[in-house]
Amino acid sequence: MNKTNKTLHNLVDGNLYSRYSGLLSLSNISLHLIDTNGDILLEFNPSPDFCKLICQEDEKRICTDYLSRLKPGKGDRFNCRHGLENIVLPVVINDKTIGYIVGAQVYLPGNEYRKYLIDIMGIAKEKKLEPEFVAKAIAAIKTTEENKVEVHEQLCNHIAKNISYDFSESINSTDKAITRLSIEKEMLEKKILDLEAKNMSLVINPHFLFNTLNSIARIAYFEKSHTTEELIYCLSDLLRYNLKQDDELHTIGNEMDNIEKYLYIQKVRFKNRLEYDIDIAEDIKPHRIPNMIIQPIVENALIHGISPKRDGGKIKISAEKYKDKIDIFVMDNGNGFPKEVLQSLQQSESKLGIGFRSTDKRLKQYFGESYGLKIVKSDYSGSTITISIPTKPNARR
Structure with missing residues (x-):
């Protein structure tokens, strides 16, 4: 090169x-x-x-x-x-x-x-x-x-x-x-001001938000607050990604980039109480998945698994590719879901249950009943959630 x-x-x-x-x-x-x-x-x-x-x-x-x-x-x-x-x-x-x-x-x-x-x-x-x-x-x-x-x-x-x-x-x-x-x-x-002046149905509010965040990041740079600068850029990317309201499939690679920014921000917050590892093979990253499927699972692992534990813990995200499917694993070594939370996850009428069930439903709507979300385990040694999608682009939506 x-x-x-x-x-x-x-x-x-x-x-x-x-x-x-x-x-x-x-x-x-x-x-x-x-x-x-x-x-x-x-x-x-x-x-x-x-x-x-x-x-x-x-x-x-x-x-x-x-x-x-x-x-x-x-x-x-x-x-x-x-x-x-x-x-x-x-x-x-x-x-x-x-x-x-x-x-x-x-x-x-x-x-x-x-x-x-x-x-x-x-x-x-x-x-x-x-x-x-x-x-x-x-x-x-x-x-x-x-x-x-x-x-x-x-x-x-x-x-x-x-x-x-x-x-x-x-x-x-x-x-x-x-x-x-x-x-x-x-x-x-x-240039953005020049485009806005043309009055051609531009999106104002998100632009104002991201422009403001980037301006604050520049100030942080000049003040040599490099961690703050990096946090602001990560937050800007997170907000932009999360604000996407389309119903398109996104690559697993893009989802992992988004999750890594989220975990970076949380790492600054929790310091030594949080460790994380994302291990996704390159041949898996181009495969596509509905937007914002994995991040809420990671957030639940942090809130219910790692956060209550005195010494914190580790979140690991990995994936395995088989002949007809890909399994994505979100694992933590925290305390596991509390009994009442685990019961809530299994009840459609609860807020937590609705979140997990809706995620599972979205996956099944895209890919069929053979795929979806599963709580493999949740006990004193931690929790493991799997997300299954097909290896071939046979989406049903």
């Missing part, structure tokens, strides 16, 4: 997502950073399941329609073979294209009819999928007004330019924190 590609990958591995969290709240349609080979480096906003699980040969690589449009130094806006609107914008440094910002993957109102022309049975046979899954994935593709796609294109363009700036500064500066602050100042204070 040459110096240019190594620097780009280092940026993706850092706080790149956090830097754009305020801006990303303005749009909920797909947006990715890819390299020049078409490999997805960072998924800012997820693709529709139809694009991710059916059109793409690999979940980590964009589809062939995009690949044919990647031209150094040139942007594009085009309709794919199925009629979806797509955006491609180059990330350029020193006249060299190092990657692309791509996204949209929605229907404009005038093209929505084309979703009904897609050959469901042909695709199901070719991809070896259930026709019902293909049909529901097609039905879930969003239809978005032209003005909102135009705003999204401006977001893509702005992010592409700022990543170029970030890349350039990272080569020439040893102080990446200063680079980040410069980007945030330009991005959050200048």
